[in-house]
Amino acid sequence: MALDIVRLLECSSWQAFDVDDAGRVLAGSDESGSVQLAELADGATTALTALPGAVSGRYLPGERVVVVQHDSDGDERSQLSLLRLDEPRAPMRPVVHDRRYVHRLLDVLPGRIVYMTNRRNGVDFDVVVRDAATGEERVVYDRGGMVLDARASPDGRVAVAVPASKPLSDQILLVDNAGEVVPLTDPDEHARHTHLCWLPDGSGLVVTTNAGRDFTGIARIGPGGDRSWLVTSDEHDLTGWPSPDGSTLLVQANVEGAARFALHEPTGELRREVGLPDDGWCAFPLPAPVWSPGSRFAALSFSGPRVPGDALLLPADGPVRALTSSAAQLGPAPVAPSVHRVPTPDGELIPCFVYSPPDPPPEVAGSSVLILHGGPEAQAVQSFSPIVQALVGQGHTVLVPNVRGSTGYGKRWYSADDVRRRLSAVDDLAALHDWLPALGLDPARAALWGGSYGGYLVLAGLAFQPARWAAGVDVVGISSLVTFLENTAAYRRAHREREYGSLTADADFLREVSPLTRADRIAAPLFVLHGANDPRVPLSEAEQLAEAVRAKGIECELLVYPDEGHGLAKRVNRLDAYPRALDFLLRNLRARVASPAP
Incomplete structure (x- = not known):
């Protein structure tokens, strides 16, 4: 029996924030629906916080005191408090x-x-x-x-x-x-x-x-x-x-x-x-x-x-x-990936993990979803993902690539998309699409899913390669590098301009490589998720893109969560958003079966 998305999203996980010399571990658990602090000691678990949003923390060395870091509804304006454990x-x-x-x-x-x-x-x-x-x-x-x-x-x-x-x-x-x-x-x-x-x-x-x-x-x-x-x-x-x-x-x-x-x-x-x-x-x-x-x-x-x-x-x-x-x-064992290197026309090799369904339904077999990480200075890793496992459970083959700009494969690779080389990462999407038949997959039933910068890649794929992609799911993605830099939190702007280019020197190029500039070419249906409090990629990035796509008569569903920031940190929101996104992809990636002759 395949794992379904609700069961996967309801699985809780742990992470370790700190440890003292008695072996007590300050840990984070999302059992309540968002990451809260607990102490693990001598086989016992003691809950420490119950705040509305996700928290992290450290022990104050030599004392039974925790420094707690917390924000409000994902706004990233973190505050510090002290919690006395004695x-x-x-x-x-x-x-x-x-x-x-x-x-x-x-x-x-x-x-x-x-x-x-x-x-x-x-x-x-x-x-x-x-x-x-x-x-x-x-x-x-x-x-x-x-x-x-x-x-x-x-x-x-x-x-x-x-x-x-x-x-x-x-x-x-x-x-x-x-x-x-x-x-x-x-x-x-x-x-x-x-x-x-x-x-x-x-x-x-x-x-x-x-x-x-x-x-x-x-x-x-x-x-x-x-x-x-x-x-x-x-x-x-x-x-x-x-x-x-x-x-x-x-x-x-x-x-x-x-x-x-x-x-x-x-x-x-x-x-x-x-x-x-x-x-x-x-x-x-x-x-x-x-x-x-x-x-x-x-x-x-x-x-x-x-x-x-x-x-x-x-x-x-x-x-x-x-x-x-x-x-x-978990019950049924999730699927582990195989590791591949996908060739590109210019002689590069894209690292890629492939999660293959063991027994896909006939109407879904051959479909694929590419999941694109954010950053771009980040790496898709071999970690547990409810989204990946649920897509595989539906019968889709899931590809998780590390396109140009990804870390983990050396300085040359993560620098390969800097500033005016931005579209080289988008070109990698085309190379991955061209590789699908080598896996026995149908290139006409391939979709993109990504968050943050991965959301930019989703929108760029649909806008710059409209004939290749059957659908897209954009989570807190950038639709215009110009308006993103203009409206992102002021403390982030100069830092982000190092990667993307500056509004002063590169505005024309930034506009040229923005999906919003070519939104009139988008032909595939689109599903967009965004947090209203996102300080990194403001909600306006999603709103302007949805408006442009809908103006063409293309399907575009936009879900906005008022108590979220850059991503969906709360389980209740993930349980609402992700099943709907998976149903959207299943509807758009099913094989079209001809009706029998009368």
Whole structure:
């Protein structure tokens, strides 16, 4: 029996946000319908929050206190509160609250909270260190623009990652105790610097970077900016998290959208592989792994094609242990993907996962749906997806590609769609469509589904390749790169212009590659989902596209959810929207059977 969409959407999942030295894990569970905090300890689960929207959090080291980050109905204006676990009836206490602005948790230290905020002018982000007991605050960085990450050392210095001059490039700045800012990396180098971690003696940082390389590796960066490599690969992106005491380096290898973990010596030598459920594979863990303050444990989040999401506990000196068991809810086993490389006319190979239905109904057999990820600086991974499994359950073959611009396959690939190469990613859709017959699929019954930038690709596919696609589902997608940049949250505009091009220098090109410009060519029926509070891709992007398509007499259903932001975070809304979207695709992708002669 195939898994249906309602049952799939009602499956709850877990993720791990933090762990203390007693092995207690601060976890997130969406059992209530949105992600709420709970503590997993000694086989027991203690619910901690019951807020209307999704939350995340961290332990305050050395205390039974949680820093809770939460917003309102997906507006992304996150606020910070404290929750005392040693006082079970104590209410959550606001500590950084002003709903006009964004306050995002970056780091925690004993007695201190490091966060970023745009409250100075609504646009630029400052980094602030706050004393959790007294409320005293120190602004440690206020040079303007976006802040991507910040990590504080025990002696008060702060390493800040900010956008560099090229798309998907970062620069690390070191802020000393006197407030002096010293660049540690070159702002003009095309390189990422992520997952900043201080060495315990403060002598430098361990970072994940692809400086001078195609794939990311793990390097030590000294206070003068000198770099030495610890662990590298010429085939896969690597990401690293050193333990707070510096004794162990947890390394993740990205292998075809799945992760393998290993523990290494602080100098980089392999100590041992980390065995995980599902034969040692999992999708990219979100949130990232985190060590306990005393380095006794690491907490991991685990997901795979057959596992909705679990929290894992990894002792530094022992095997990993699953704290939850989400797969038990599923019943019939979901379908796992096969991995392919799809050729393009210009000689490239598109990484693609294919989920094939084992016994499709005759009227649906041969149909296909391409699911396109957002970003574009992101990667489709081998994780559990209710949408994928429900589509397969209906009998569709599902293709999940990583078109040009996707991360996880090296710097060259994720840079291949920057600015004026935008339509190269759209061309990849045509190459995928041309490949469908190789799978025995009917190219006349192929649809597109995507969210955010993936929604842009859906609309671009329908507008630029109208003869290829039979239907489209657009979730919070961009219809015009011009109006998107004009209307997105002010604090995001300059950051997004690095990827897409600027309104000042590239407006004509942005207009040319916008689906709205060619909306009169769209011939396929369209299903559009959007959140009314979306600060990233404003609702107007969906409204203007729907109006243009309907003006042609083309079917276009627009569903707007007043309590959502950039995507559907609440289960009640997903249960309303996604079954309707699947029914839409089933209706438009069924084989047309000729009526028998009279």
